[in-house]
Amino acid sequence: MRLDPFYLIVDSAAWIERVVPLGVKLVQLRIKDMPEGALRDEIRRARTVCAGAGCQMIVNDYWRIAIEEGCDFVHLGQEDLAEADLGAIRAAGLKLGLSTHDEAELQTALAASPDYIALGPVYPTILKQMKWAPQGLNKLSDWRHRVGTLPLVAIGGLTVDRLDGVFSHGADSAAVVTDISLNPSPEDRTRQWIEKTAKRRGDPA
Ligand SMILES: Cc1ncc(COP(=O)(O)OP(=O)(O)O)c(N)n1
Ligand SMILES: Cc1ncsc1CCOP(=O)(O)O
Numbered sequence: 174m175r176l177d178p179f180y181l182i183v184d185s186a187a188w189i190e191r192v193v194p195l196g197v198k199l200v201q202l203r204i205k206d207m208p209e210g211a212l213r214d215e216i217r218r219a220r221t222v223c224a225g226a227g228c229q230m231i232v233n234d235y236w237r238i239a240i241e242e243g244c245d246f247v248h249l250g251q252e253d254l255a256e257a258d259l260g261a262i263r264a265a266g267l268k269l270g271l272s273t274h275d276e277a278e279l280q281t282a283l284a285a286s287p288d289y290i291a292l293g294p295v296y297p298t299i300l301k302q303m304k305w306a307p308q309g310l311n312k313l314s315d316w317r318h319r320v321g322t323l324p325l326v327a328i329g330g331l332t333v334d335r336l337d338g339v340f341s342h343g344a345d346s347a348a349v350v351t352d353i354s355l356n357p358s359p360e361d362r363t364r365q366w367i368e369k370t371a372k373r374r375g376d377p378a
């Protein structure tokens with residue numbers, strides 16, 4: 174499986190409606206603390222936009238709802254994974270991405286046969302409090318060798334200027350939240366990410 178090199182993470186269908194039409198091809202819907210009915214509405218709205226734009230949509234955390242709503246990709250952290258029914262996820266045909274932060278988590282993740290492995294935070298992040306210090310680029314290279322041919326996602330503190338570094342250290346895809354969501358012009362910044370990753374995506378010159 175191949176992942177787009179630009180992996181955008183947003184927290185609403187409204188964001189997806191705003192930026193996916195610009196040419197985003199891989200997006201995660203990461204919603205925290207929302208009543209289930211509203212969450213299902215968000216997923217359905219987001220999925221409609223993504224389907225129309227040829228954008229792969231990944232649902233964070235809510236694997237049961239993702240199955241019920243007919244989605245095809247979920248992302249789980251290690252705590253999510255501990256409570257998830259992997260058999261049900263696989264039986265429903267969903268692809269699975271997993272977070273890792275240290276060696277033990279990598280072993281746990283590899284044992285679950287995921288479709289990609291994410292490593293983070295590569296750089297300091299302001300999105301959420303992390304138990305882990307920034308991992309740095311050398312850890313990314315280490316993970317590159319350990320995950321073999323599995324797609325590797327870098328996450329945490331990524332910006333357009335940091336993309337060359339993460340790709341040259343083995344990442345296949347770079348995931349981002351605040352460099353876009355907190356930018357004074359999220360649309361312009363999204364275009365910069367698309368342009369900077371164009372060659373890796375195989376876009377025509
Ligand atoms: C691509 C990607 N990598 C890591 C995470 C973090 O997942 P998790 O550790 O479960 O934390 P939350 O995002 O659920 O707060 C992610 N969402 N996406
Ligand atoms: C959810 C998550 N997991 C590891 S780092 C991170 C946050 C990424 O956000 P940002 O791109 O704003 O640093």
Ligand SMILES: [Mg+2]
Pocket residue numbers: 233234248249250253
């Ligand atoms: Mg999670």
